[in-house]
Amino acid sequence: MKLEQISTHIWSLKTWFLFPMRVWLVKDEEGITLVDAGMPFMARSIHRAIDQLNAGSLQRILLTHGHSDHVGSVHKLHSAYNVPIYAHEIEVPYMEGQLTYPRRRKIEKNIREGLAAALPTTENGHLQSFAGLQPYLTPGHSPGHTVYMHEKDGVLLAGDLFTSKRGRLKRPMSAFTANMKEAIESGSIITQLQPKHLEVCHGAPVLNPASQWEGYLAENMKDYK
Template sequence: MIKKNKVNFFQVAQGVWGMKLMFVNVYMIANRRGVKKGWVLVDTGPQGSAGKIIAMAEALFGLGTRPSAIILTHGHSDHSGSLEALLKHWKVPVYAHEYELPYLTGKSSYPPVDPTVGGGIMSLFSVLFRTKPLKLGNKVKAIEEGRIAELPEWRIIYTPGHSPGHISLFFPLNTTLIAGDAFVTTKAESAIYILSSLKKLSGPPRYITPDWKAAKASVIKLAGLHPRIAATGHGPLMRGRELQVALDELAENFDELAVPTSGRYIKQPAVADETGVLYVPPFKANRKFIAAMIITSIAAGFIIARQIRKAVA
């Protein structure tokens, strides 16, 4: 049984709400029109978040509510970690892009993370992130670029780079954008920024972006929509001129502002299609990588020791 926790959430726009779960955001969208009225959940946060998501839904839409669908911007563990628990509570369809399905149906692991990209301790801790696939079988359906019946007023936009099948959602009426991790509004590599929700519009998280050329094209595509509200996978909301200036700058100077100076995927991207990963560039251990592993091991040991002390106290 899922424990429903008291939650704090925020309004993104009319009919759109968000909630921060540890260091990642999930969103709920009310469908105002169409034959399938109700609401849709976008992403499911890290593992252990199901109770908070259900509590938020019931605070917004009433006791016993359930979404008409769950949409994943992508399947990385911080965005899909509570999906299996939620599907035990809600029998609803799950949608993701065709190129994301292999990582949700057990057919392929994601390309390996790259902890050597720098930028902060979150890059080092990325070696602990799950890249193995979920095994949802026919519970997840392919979503096409365009629209779906559960959200007829919203556009589904294919924005690969951070993952092979990454998508974003756009509401043209008030130009609200849910960007997933195509770009973020904090420094995802910095624990201080990401845990404190400090605002800084940035490219996708460097340590788990395997195709920088595609990521750049996706940011340029989203900047061309001229959104007035941006809700991202990591970081606080950005609006108005602050958003437009920062997003235009990122699109125009993506190579300098977003792409790391070194790393596994700088010269060659990982290659994937609807069957999963086809090619991953070779990785050569260097001093930066060895140092990263040492620091990560020490930090992980400290965290484990801290948990043990709490357990026996």
């Protein structure tokens, strides 16, 4: 697996399993926050990467959503570090297997019940930020899909909100997407946040993604008009 620094506070850890797969390690003065947890076999590399960064221990795991390729190593990492795991409250019952993900035939129990907590909200109803990362709900790929914006570094950790190909924004993988139209519309968050650098789980980074928004929308929304 390849550990690569992408900005002052963020490293991506990349592997290949049928398609490219990334998780992110974000440093702050307390230690490391992991965003997404990949496949079960990634636990050891994540552990090693945390040691290698030498920036303190793991503090928490933030999940973009609960699909099995994003939560795979949480059980092992939780046994090793005993840290809180957060996902959007809308997502939690789907990943725990109380609700069936839309367009899936079977219930998925991707995470042990009670292990993940709902992302806390502040008094004004916004999602609370952690380690410089502001969460935003971006439903569509899954009901409670959430992205994390690192304001200081100008980096958006976007999970499966998009994929990418040769530096171009692409829509999320259709077979695994609950509601494609909603997912495409949620992508407009990039015009609001204007990240310099967009990270997606299954594809290479996209620089200045908002400059591609109009083209992306035209290309992908034509099926829904």
